Amino acid sequence: MTRKQIIKGRGLIAAAAGVFLSSISLPALAATPDSALVMAWNIDAISTFDPAQIGEVVTSELMQNTCDSLVDFDPADESKVVPLLAKSWDVSPDRMQITFHLNENMKFPSGEPATAKELAWSMQRVVQLGYGNASTLTEYGFSKDNVKERIAATDDNTLVMKLDKPYPTNLILQAIGANRVSSLLDMKTLMEKQVNGDLGNKYLATNTACVGPYRLMQWNAGESVVLQANDGYYGTKPKLSRVLIRHVAEPGTQRLLLTQGDVDIARDLSPDDLADLDGKPGLKIERVLKPQLFFWIFNVADPVFQNEKVRLAMRYLIDYDGLAKSVMTYLGVPRASFAQLGAVGALDAKEGQPFTLDLEKAKALLSEAGYANGFESDVLFGTLPHSAPIAQSIQQNAAKVGVKLNLERMANAQLFSRIRGREFKSGMLAWQTGVPDAHGNASRLVYNPDNRAEAKLTQIPAWRAAFQNDDFNKRVQEALLEGDPEKRNQIYYALQKDVMEKGPMAIMFQMYNILGMSDKVKDWTWNGFRVYYTSASK
Amino acid sequence: MAEITTSVPRDNAGTDLRPNPVFLVARIIGKTLLPVLVTLFGLAALTFFIGRMLPIDPVVAILGDNATQEAYDNMARALGMDKPLWYQFGIYLKGILSLDFGQALTTGKPVIEDIARVFPATIELATLSIIIGTGLGIPAGVLAAMYRNSWIDHVIRFTGLIGYSAPNFWLGLMGLVIFYATLGWIGGPGRIDFIYEFDIKPITGFYLVDTAITGKWDVFRNAFGHIILPASILGFGALAYISRMTRSFMMEQLSQEYIITARVKGLSWARTVWVHAFRNVAVQVVTVVALSYAFLLEGAVLTETVFAWPGFGRYLTNALLVGDMNAVVGCSLLVGIIFVTLNLFCDVLYRVVDPRTR
Numbered sequence: 079m080t081r082k083q084i085i086k087g088r089g090l091i092a093a094a095a096g097v098f099l100s101s102i103s104l105p106a107l108a109a110t111p112d113s114a115l116v117m118a119w120n121i122d123a124i125s126t127f128d129p130a131q132i133g134e135v136v137t138s139e140l141m142q143n144t145c146d147s148l149v150d151f152d153p154a155d156e157s158k159v160v161p162l163l164a165k166s167w168d169v170s171p172d173r174m175q176i177t178f179h180l181n182e183n184m185k186f187p188s189g190e191p192a193t194a195k196e197l198a199w200s201m202q203r204v205v206q207l208g209y210g211n212a213s214t215l216t217e218y219g220f221s222k223d224n225v226k227e228r229i230a231a232t233d234d235n236t237l238v239m240k241l242d243k244p245y246p247t248n249l250i251l252q253a254i255g256a257n258r259v260s261s262l263l264d265m266k267t268l269m270e271k272q273v274n275g276d277l278g279n280k281y282l283a284t285n286t287a288c289v290g291p292y293r294l295m296q297w298n299a300g301e302s303v304v305l306q307a308n309d310g311y312y313g314t315k316p317k318l319s320r321v322l323i324r325h326v327a328e329p330g331t332q333r334l335l336l337t338q339g340d341v342d343i344a345r346d347l348s349p350d351d352l353a354d355l356d357g358k359p360g361l362k363i364e365r366v367l368k369p370q371l372f373f374w375i376f377n378v379a380d381p382v383f384q385n386e387k388v389r390l391a392m393r394y395l396i397d398y399d400g401l402a403k404s405v406m407t408y409l410g411v412p413r414a415s416f417a418q419l420g421a422v423g424a425l426d427a428k429e430g431q432p433f434t435l436d437l438e439k440a441k442a443l444l445s446e447a448g449y450a451n452g453f454e455s456d457v458l459f460g461t462l463p464h465s466a467p468i469a470q471s472i473q474q475n476a477a478k479v480g481v482k483l484n485l486e487r488m489a490n491a492q493l494f495s496r497i498r499g500r501e502f503k504s505g506m507l508a509w510q511t512g513v514p515d516a517h518g519n520a521s522r523l524v525y526n527p528d529n530r531a532e533a534k535l536t537q538i539p540a541w542r543a544a545f546q547n548d549d550f551n552k553r554v555q556e557a558l559l560e561g562d563p564e565k566r567n568q569i570y571y572a573l574q575k576d577v578m579e580k581g582p583m584a585i586m587f588q589m590y591n592i593l594g595m596s597d598k599v600k601d602w603t604w605n606g607f608r609v610y611y612t613s614a615s616k
Numbered sequence: 617m618a619e620i621t622t623s624v625p626r627d628n629a630g631t632d633l634r635p636n637p638v639f640l641v642a643r644i645i646g647k648t649l650l651p652v653l654v655t656l657f658g659l660a661a662l663t664f665f666i667g668r669m670l671p672i673d674p675v676v677a678i679l680g681d682n683a684t685q686e687a688y689d690n691m692a693r694a695l696g697m698d699k700p701l702w703y704q705f706g707i708y709l710k711g712i713l714s715l716d717f718g719q720a721l722t723t724g725k726p727v728i729e730d731i732a733r734v735f736p737a738t739i740e741l742a743t744l745s746i747i748i749g750t751g752l753g754i755p756a757g758v759l760a761a762m763y764r765n766s767w768i769d770h771v772i773r774f775t776g777l778i779g780y781s782a783p784n785f786w787l788g789l790m791g792l793v794i795f796y797a798t799l800g801w802i803g804g805p806g807r808i809d810f811i812y813e814f815d816i817k818p819i820t821g822f823y824l825v826d827t828a829i830t831g832k833w834d835v836f837r838n839a840f841g842h843i844i845l846p847a848s849i850l851g852f853g854a855l856a857y858i859s860r861m862t863r864s865f866m867m868e869q870l871s872q873e874y875i876i877t878a879r880v881k882g883l884s885w886a887r888t889v890w891v892h893a894f895r896n897v898a899v900q901v902v903t904v905v906a907l908s909y910a911f912l913l914e915g916a917v918l919t920e921t922v923f924a925w926p927g928f929g930r931y932l933t934n935a936l937l938v939g940d941m942n943a944v945v946g947c948s949l950l951v952g953i954i955f956v957t958l959n960l961f962c963d964v965l966y967r968v969v970d971p972r973t974r
Contacts, residue, residue, distance in 0.1 A: 110810075111811065116810060118924075122722065122934050123722070124723075125721070125722055125723055125724040126724050208686070208687060208690060209687060210684070210687050212687070213684050213687075283724045283725075284724075284725075298733070298926070299723040299725065299730065299733070300723070300734065300926050300930070300931060300934070301926040302810075302813065322810055324806060324810060324924070325924065325926065326805060326806075326924040327921050327924065327930065327934075328805075328921050328922050328924065330789055330922070331789075331792070331805045331921075331922055331923070331924055334792055334793070334796065334797050334804065334805070335804055335805060337797065338796065338797055338804060340804050340809075340810075489937065489939070491673060491674075491676055491938060491939045492670075492673075492939075494673070494676045495673040495676055498673075498676065534685040535685065536684075536685050536688065537684045537685070
């Protein structure tokens, strides 16, 4: 190397060092814009924005803020229904027909008018496409053959919905409010973008085209989502003009971003982080119960768990209070009834969780069942962070009454396959219902119309557990069509008490939606079914 | 002097033995191409069949836990899962030939598009890391060998040991806590601050390059502030490996007799080490660097997760966790191609660097 080269080399190094230093002396930007809500959230699960197709939590929340549905949940009480696209509705005396009167002058972001005609098309589309969400409508008698006639626009502002049975009107409204089946989609745009008769499904994989307070401005898979307020929105204008969501998978990283002020809200903090941040100045923890239950499901086809006394004994091995005060503090509350707190017809917190850890009682029940010396069985569970500690706690208690439980942890997708395929003895998983009504879970966790293996009712956990009880089935049906709300509640109360004793699953906890937030954010509004971005302000 | 010598001039001898370089490269590539194709085919077959045999149900992964059996069956048909396995593999291979790796289940987009989106983030990070790792690692290794058992050697070896043994995600979190949360010197997780995110028009997909081309130096500084910590941490790991290997290669060379000869001839110590000894280990060092680079390109999953870096490693891991086999097989093939290409590149480079291999 010549001297000249060396000098040149030194110059380069100095220049590189200069760039480096000037960059690192840049102070971190520690304020989010006043007109935007910035969230850190694990948004890996987003795969489409088609309301007919999506079924997971993140996209559902985004959808509820980009695509208004016919009716909405009362923010303060999720079991009550309030107007949204429809400003009012009439119910025929026989409860077989609901007539919705829509708001006038609604517009799509494209500027085109949005009418009942597009809404009818959008709802028919859900059934025609036949994705998972279609069951929200098919469950109440709509099918590909009859949906065009049963959901129809009579003029620009009137939509008529005809039912096959006199279901409780509130339940129907809840179902269409919650499950993204009554979004008002831009028919013209979607039909222009149609590929192979998909009714715009492919276009909606990366776009939104509907009436709502916000619209999807940008989505970079695995990176970020940006929502922008719509100018021509018919309802109350959102206070914040943008919602920015950055994908952050690591809870520890989310916590750093929150405490640094780079995000306003962190959605996936770990219980440890939450405990740590709780009460810190400038921050607050917000929580709300969601309609998700965490339970221990028993395969009733198993010779041991076939015995309802054994299943009852297992419930006395669960240390509800101990777990609630340790592992579950920031995750959920004890709940043994299938109807979640907040639902129509649900037992209150006390009556809905009558069990305590009671080894004597468990032992006595096992003796009655003929297992005085215990037995050996398996418990499968997935990657939910609280599964392992709960399973271990139960395993220890079980050992004290001679029951040997082998714990087996696996990927969630594998767990679902095993349980859906009835290939298990017992397992732990979470289940979320779609409506704030006891029927939501009664129809899945209790009701089983056909217990044959070849019926393959895999969407029904009661079927997965090979559990069928004719009396329970009858009561679920009876409660569904009972017209008197008080009588209906009474049927559910009694049913919940019986199912807690004899049902195929030991329900353990109802889970929280919980987040950490900067105290700059005001009026964060949510309930178990809905987050209202429009109310939030700074 | 030339007239009186009777031996064949060296230069001529060299030319006779040395084949045309263009032909040489072509021959190497030709010789290597077949094994490469076989390797890639084997890789595709292996990942495909393992993926299909895993007890993970891709249909449940897409539709979620509470889909009806009808929706389930429709989706299974749409994915071609009702066909026999060999038939599915055939379809898959046919797709690969036209660079169609199928749709990723998680993002709903073609796998190739996803990879095109996430890979630049990883290449950018890996390249900066390897520059840091090599730029510091080689001199460190050589110095350690030169001053063996001195304090310099001890410091370098101890630092290397930390780089080797401290987990990256821990270093990452600690680095974030210190430099981002406490000192505020650098940008936080992510490739860039949110407010700049829309200032970047992807040209190459490398933020540093894109911002430099368009002359947006404030955005460049921001992006640099975001990449420097993860790159340093990954570079530190590479540095540890490269310096350690360089040290041991050099020590072997420095104990050779030709070194003593050179010194006896009066060459300076620095020239002996750098020009004579180092040239002899260059080939091995190149291999080590190339392998380190390949590992970095494969995606540093934990680092990418900690730094919310939207890169390849995170994409692949997420795909694995949800059983998105199209994405997994596509990514595995890409990793295979990276390794094979870097191997090829090394082979060619050996011949350039080391006359003995010609």
